[in-house]
Amino acid sequence: MWDKKMDAETYSEYLQVTKPLALTKITEYQALHETLISMVKSMLEKVGRVHETHQYMWYTTKLYKLTKIYSGEALNKEATIIFLEYLIRGLNESILRAIALTLGIKIGSLADILEKQLSPLLIKIISQGTIIADGTEQTLLEYVGDIALISGYINLSNMREDDNPYL
Numbered sequence: 001m002w003d004k005k006m007d008a009e010t011y012s013e014y015l016q017v018t019k020p021l022a023l024t025k026i027t028e029y030q031a032l033h034e035t036l037i038s039m040v041k042s043m044l045e046k047v048g049r050v051h052e053t054h055q056y057m058w059y060t061t062k063l064y065k066l067t068k069i070y071s072g073e074a075l076n077k078e079a080t081i082i083f084l085e086y087l088i089r090g091l092n093e094s095i096l097r098a099i100a101l102t103l104g105i106k107i108g109s110l111a112d113i114l115e116k117q118l119s120p121l122l123i124k125i126i127s128q129g130t131i132i133a134d135g136t137e138q139t140l141l142e143y144v145g146d147i148a149l150i151s152g153y154i155n156l157s158n159m160r161e162d163d164n165p166y167l
Contacts, residue, residue: 063079
């Protein structure tokens, strides 16, 4: 099947049909990408940090993708998470804020972020003592907070009775 699929004639026919469709999508994306690059470079040139264009482009691309997925408070919270990630990576706070604002996202002050948005995660037990197919016991925990919802499981098959799975 693979040989037939990758046969030169078959592949050539496939490319002839899909190339015009791909060109349209690539052309649209290329125009957007060039616009984002120009925006980032113009901001970085003002402060003499053009050598950091790649890092700021990664940040810009992530924020742009968020604007296509989220809106309102959800957009702001997701953008704040990305803002903090790149701030911790050592990027300039004012440039990060300017990029976000250009994309229509207003990032709150650091004091507001730390006070209001970063509440402690709470542990909620979903299921405890579940025996799965291989005979091990699992406990499912859900960590819930304002910014994130993280789910996972802990395999307790190798724990002793005096171990605390919640530490």
